[in-house]
Amino acid sequence: MIIDCHTHINNYHDENVESVHACIEDLQQHMRRNRVDIALVLTSYKVTPGRPSTRTSVEATRSLPNVFIVAGLSYLHLTPGDLEELEPFLREGSVRGLKLYPGYEPFYPVDPKLDPVYALAERFDVPVMIHSGDTYTPTGKVKYSQPIHVDEVAVDHPKVKFVICHVGNPWIRDTMEVVYKNENVYTDISGLVLGDFTDRFESFMRRQLQEMLVYGVHPSKVLYGTDWPISSMESYLQFIDELAIPQTDRRKILAENAVKLFKLDDRRKAP
Numbered sequence: 674m675i676i677d678c679h680t681h682i683n684n685y686h687d688e689n690v691e692s693v694h695a696c697i698e699d700l701q702q703h704m705r706r707n708r709v710d711i712a713l714v715l716t717s718y719k720v721t722p723g724r725p726s727t728r729t730s731v732e733a734t735r736s737l738p739n740v741f742i743v744a745g746l747s748y749l750h751l752t753p754g755d756l757e758e759l760e761p762f763l764r765e766g767s768v769r770g771l772k773l774y775p776g777y778e779p780f781y782p783v784d785p786k787l788d789p790v791y792a793l794a795e796r797f798d799v800p801v802m803i804h805s806g807d808t809y810t811p812t813g814k815v816k817y818s819q820p821i822h823v824d825e826v827a828v829d830h831p832k833v834k835f836v837i838c839h840v841g842n843p844w845i846r847d848t849m850e851v852v853y854k855n856e857n858v859y860t861d862i863s864g865l866v867l868g869d870f871t872d873r874f875e876s877f878m879r880r881q882l883q884e885m886l887v888y889g890v891h892p893s894k895v896l897y898g899t900d901w902p903i904s905s906m907e908s909y910l911q912f913i914d915e916l917a918i919p920q921t922d923r924r925k926i927l928a929e930n931a932v933k934l935f936k937l938d939d940r941r942k943a944p
């Protein structure tokens with residue numbers, strides 16, 4: 674079984690073009706071709722014609738038993754209404770997590786303005802995914818997206834589970850420490866390349882991930898994700914296939930950890 678816990682249905686070619694149904698069709702086709710059983714779609718911190726809102730994404734995927742939504746939230750524009758809107762989606766199971774975008778927006782995860790977000794995550798027992806590491810735009814501010822900042826929020830909210838996205842690349846050492854130290858922190862391996870891996874970069878990243886597991890990050894804390902369509906599903910599957918790790922760990926990373934964290938043994942989208 675393969676679960677891709679980090680995909681998008683944003684139109685990265687042209688944000689002004691409404692394309693949610695075409696993107697979902699494309700996602701389903703790539704999932705079939707790569708034998709991906711379940712995908713989690715992360716919505717953005719901003720809504721444009723090419724970046725569908727959480728509500729639009731939930732409605733467009735409601736009939737699909739293999740696609741679930743992780744609700745992107747904006748720090749700058751967060752309103753109590755945004756969180757209220759999510760409650761029925763969380764209750765019915767169409768939304769399985771929350772996502773924050775430090776770096777793309779200027780804030781640290783521990784900011785008290787986000788306490789209601791963490792309270793909601795705790796109440797529905799869904800993880801909070803945190804963009805970490807490089808921003809794909811020079812206008813991002815990477816001091817906010819360093820994975821070290823997930824430590825403080827994880828300590829202050831011990832009942833909330835956090836996911837450091839992209840293994841915090843390039844600050845993978847910091848991610849290792851924060852995941853190792855905090856029982857409630859996980860990491861996903863998505864978005865390490867734009868498109869396909871080149872041989873040299875692939876072996877460099879493979880070494881780093883193997884090192885992370887040697888360092889003491891338990892394989893049950895690592896999640897498979899691609900960041901599709903930014904990274905290709907094909908090259909990611911090959912990448913994980915070639916990791917020198919026990920088969921039991923590979924199964925955990927590819928699916929079992931995500932099943933537990935996002936409660937995917939229950940695929941219902943109904944109260």
Ligand SMILES: [Zn+2]
Pocket residue numbers: 679680681715864900
């Ligand atoms: Zn992403």
